[in-house]
Amino acid sequence: MQALAGGSGGARPKANVRDGDALWLAKFTSVHDQQPIERVEVATLRLAAACGIRTPATRLELADTPFPVALIQRFDRRGATRIPYISARTALGKTGAELGSYTEIVDFMRSYSSDPMADFRELYQRLIFTILVSNKDDQLKNHGFLYVGSGRWRLSPVFDVNPAPDRNPHLETAILEGGAHDRSINLVLEACEFFEIPEPEAREMIRTTAQRISEGWREALRQVGVSGALARDYEPAFVNDQTATALEI
């Protein structure tokens, strides 16, 4: 495995790592980390995959040390070729401190996706997941699109999902344009028509996602070496009032 040039911005150290033909994004543990952020990021991406969300392959290296490295396979490469990528922020033409909404992303997909219905559903699934794992990082730069040719784009696999049990009880990206940023499963259900998802199907998606997370979070954390008191610190991110609402919806 070979490390390539690193430092692609952001608060945390990152690098590209080549392994055979595959290129991975390496996200390092910082000496300043108070919590096992990289372990939990890998566990949460695996939980997302278990919920049917499109997720890149993940690995945890140096797992037996205090400085584990999350490896996330890059989705913007095909062999040596780079696949054009834009963030949702770029797609929506947002600048400065302007936030955005999920329904604006839907509008972009309606015009530019090569399979809008599939992307609506995938985005709705990610919105449900974001709320049910208390993801604090759902800003527009953490959604993006890969170019598929002929002026068309597809939602990229999911990335940068970070459960925060006690921080930011609000979504970074509102559900509806100009609407509330509440992390509310009931609001997600009410918004299903904007994603062109029939209500019974939306209820089913919400219930199933809540079940998979409730059944899976503890084992997913255990597999990356987070157990005992560390896991208990994260419990409120995965088991909370929104979970209860979702399980009974």
Ligand SMILES: Nc1ncnc2c1ncn2[C@@H]1O[C@H](COP(=O)(O)OP(=O)(O)OP(=O)(O)O)[C@@H](O)[C@H]1O
């Ligand atoms: N698997 C991936 N394949 C290709 N590009 C990726 C992948 N994961 C993330 N990226 C790109 O790298 C950027 C940084 O990754 P990520 O969002 O996971 O890290 P971060 O810690 O939030 O850093 P930043 O503050 O720079 O966003 C993303 O905004 C995205 O453009």
Ligand SMILES: [Mg+2]
């Ligand atoms: Mg990010």
